[in-house]
Amino acid sequence: MKKNLLISLWMTIATTIIFGLIYPLLVTGLAQLIFPHKANGQLIQKNGEIIGSTLIGQGFSSPGYFHSRPSAAGNGWDAANSAGSNLGPTNQKLIDRVKEDVLTAQADNPGTPVPIDLVTTSASGFDPHITPAAAEFQLARVAKARGTTIDQLRAVVAGHMSGRQLGFLGEPTVNVLELNLDLDQQFPMNKQARAQ
């Protein structure tokens, strides 16, 4: 008993050094060496300033941008506070929230059912993606605000659409932040449209 207690003490110290310090620091070193961009969060910079990460969604509300999925992280899209709503399927709060979001979304496309991902909160709270259906649903509104044709815009969206990884894994996605940044490049909004 006493001998095993002594071994426990030494074993905890020795293994903490190997598995708690050497191992993660070694992996950090290797990751920074081999995949520096990915190991640091795939940050997007503009004029020397960080404006987001490819993997982290942001909130958009003006008509000229494609909108992300609703967020339950902090005050919204808070990437230091990841969270889902945790609302259960029969919770009246969930049903009311979705109803309200459906009404807002249908202002663009009256009578059309809203793609489900556009009115449900994501698991992380900053899902970087929407489905191709949700992008298609928003085409008319964005085209109008940007003063382009729907077909022009659809072509840009297609460029940001990713199919299933390796052809069969996961689901098709559209990266909202990358798409919106591209729109600002290709079809800049005038100040007036921005203020709407």
Add this chain to the structure above:
Amino acid sequence: MTANGWFQILLFLFFVFLVTKPIGVFLTRVFNRDRTFLDPLLRPIERFLYRICGVDENREMRWTEYATAMLLFSLVSMVVLYGFERLQAYLPFNPQKFGAVNPTALAFNTAASFTTNTNWQNYSGETTMSYLTQMAGLAYHNFMSAAVGIVLAIAFIRGIARRQMQTIGNFWVDLVRCNLWVLLPACIIGALVLVSQGVVQNLKPYDSAKLVEPMQVQKTTADGKPMVDAQGKPVMDTVTTQTIAQGPVASQEIIKELGTNGGGFFNANSAHPFENPTPLSNFIELVLIFAIGGGLTYTLGRMTGSQRHGWSVWAAMAILFLVGVSVAYWAEARGNPLLAGTDQHTSAMQAGGNMEGKEVRFGIANTALWATVTTDASCGAINGWHDSFTPMGGLIPLANIMLSEVVFGGVGAGMYGMLIYIVLAVFIAGLMVGRTPEYLGKKIEAYDVKMAMLVVLVFPLVILSFAAISTVASFGTSSILNLGPHGLSEILYSFVSQAGNNGSAFAGLTTNTLWYNTAGAMTMLIGRFLMIIPMLAIAGNLAQKKYVPPSLGTFPVTTPLFTVLLIGVVLIVGALTFFPALSLGPILEHLLMAAGKTF
């Protein structure tokens, strides 16, 4: 449901099948102390560890000493973790300047949680834990608690395989070899593969990004409530930046899945794009969760000299997995009928279904698959919130843990849990034909069955007692987020998950309270250690028995009939125990949802 969804699920099972034999063979070599290709690199480290710790690697232990060593190591390392949590403000690798983990009940709960391989989390990683606590406290325990589970399963298998021997191995040797040979090499390589997919691995402070479009948000008061002015109108604030949490994630993510630990670096766990950025990282993480549990069935066959028995156990697990994932996928793909005006149909443009609390890149199939896998095993990592699943979709993870997580299971824990069910299965088969039951040449006698029943009974006892108290006392019910039957499911899930050392949650329940922290920690410690001791007692008892050659009356444990009987025992024990609770929770909610009732 789509053909592609089913393809991904079956492909996953196929990969688990592919890795079963190589991992099983490797585990056998490691624990038999045979030569492996890693010896030139690892033997010097191993010998160095034994020298400084004073371990005699050639000395074997009886089951009582094995259990004592395991308990002492768990106790000491748990105290050290508690120390890291409370002292992190004074220690390095804390760029966000987090203070001590408070209150003490939370620090205690977390220490118990990670020591028991549960990884139940009443805190949010990115707002609570310093990088040092994550690395040397939490991720460290991901290694150690996983290794403890694996070596206990090996000790049990030795008990079956050995004849007229008093000892079942040396705990320290098994622990060190498991960590050095099995977990460490796989994690170094695996972590880098995850980084290649976009899992972050750095030690820098959180980044601040200037938002592309500033947001209007409602201010919150000091106690976290939405702020309103004197007229009751919301007080708005303009947010122009987004803080992006960082950290040494990949090194923790990999062992979190391989060791079926499940504790997320971030609050959103494997739904967070920095923990699980792509469908490929998702697939790899999923296979890792089942890898060692699958491999151990092969090790069981190999060490006991009955390879076909190993595969018949594997088959029972695979069938139970397929049943679970089918129901979960079906329920989630059907969606939520209460959400009017939405398009939940599956098409080429979207996965459809119940997307609340799920990520687009995973869709329905991969989230339902993950929820099933993480609760078949005692992993507890999530890539979508189980609390927001449909009632039947949420029933599957709950029921999986209630069956004691023996479907591939937590590393080691799933194996020894299944061995307990096997003891019961051959006992029942023996009763049916009126002969003393035998298992792989060992007579199963009264002592063994009593100990097995103790394991089976402790589990529901602790769950149902604590859940019952929580549903009647105000300190229990005040934590509920979702009213109606769903609230019962939340409470039930929390104790089931902690007793089963799973760690996933119906996370709407506010569990960072004195009651849930303390009761939860007790539940986790009982669920881990009170199950292990009778299990090791059986192992020690079996090891000293004589070998009885199989005769005509022996019930064969290598046939499909055995597989069916084993599935039957698992389901009947689980169902008889928990069906009443399930019918008041998810089943009732399912019926009410169909009737359009909300809460």
